[in-house]
Amino acid sequence: MSSQPLAAALIHAPVVDRRGDRVTTAVTNLDLHDIARSARTYGLKRFYVITPVPEQRRLVETLLAHWTEGFGAGYNPKRQQAIELIRVFPVLDEALADWRELTNADPLPILTGASREDGIPFGSCRQKLQQQPGLIVFGTGWGLAPEFYEHGWDVLEPVHGVDGYNHLSVRAAAAIILDRLAGRLGH
């Protein structure tokens, strides 16, 4: 477990599609449930859902209300513990500001991307996250738009399997990355 607080963000825009064009993807319930549960499992304090579409943000707020105050809270308290980590913002900057305020520190954004060859190894990233609150940034669709990589922020190496195949779902990739960065060592 990281000795510093950790958060994750799931970006729905700007991301790229299979042709590399900039798109906005739809928020899906399943991404939110899966990644929130993985986030809760690894002790993350926030799971930021980023979409510029107001209707989609309202949908997320409705989901949040259902599971944290409504029927779902009593029906499945374990799910509540995961969903209550979610905060929704139109842009990543606002999530960073929220995370900065919550941690009272300058957060370290870590970008992920399946096709990045310039990434830092998991071990180094894990060490950095011992020093500073982190925010792991995941893209939907075919990944984060190029502009995210122009901030000079750290990029994490991709999850490599056994050969060049590198097409995990964002739900699976997030689970593996959180396990490697924030899980107990030595299993």
Added chain:
Amino acid sequence: MSSQPLAAALIHAPVVDRRGDRVTTAVTNLDLHDIARSARTYGLKRFYVITPVPEQRRLVETLLAHWTEGFGAGYNPKRQQAIELIRVFPVLDEALADWRELTNADPLPILTGASREDGIPFGSCRQKLQQQPGLIVFGTGWGLAPEFYEHGWDVLEPVHGVDGYNHLSVRAAAAIILDRLAGRLGH
């Protein structure tokens, strides 16, 4: 990477629901896509989908045909490489028989379960899988029905996060488990 061939199975019956009652869950496209992609990433040779419901098996066959022969094969060859690992059977025994025939060896079934306290550690399991073809068995719903644990087969320890919270989706759990058992070491 395991030096012996590895496969996974996703069980839709008999599994238990949140009250512990035996149920049959519905096959979902997303489970199949996610776990097939994770399986392909970690070099698995087969991903068995187990459901006793004939209509559901036909649905899986339709998905398979779409992605391996139909439109999907040309549209997304990477997805094809994952989906083509899928084989569908009514019961786990038939999957074990298929895997035995394919590997020409006696396969080692490994059961998973979030609430098992009798599981073997990931490290031991990884070593066992160097000696013998393995079949990792995942349950949908609230997990595998008790009868699976009466065979005397090995049970893998649960994925522990940072505290007692232990409610990953099967898609996330499968990704993490395959990464730990079949991923490269030393990241």
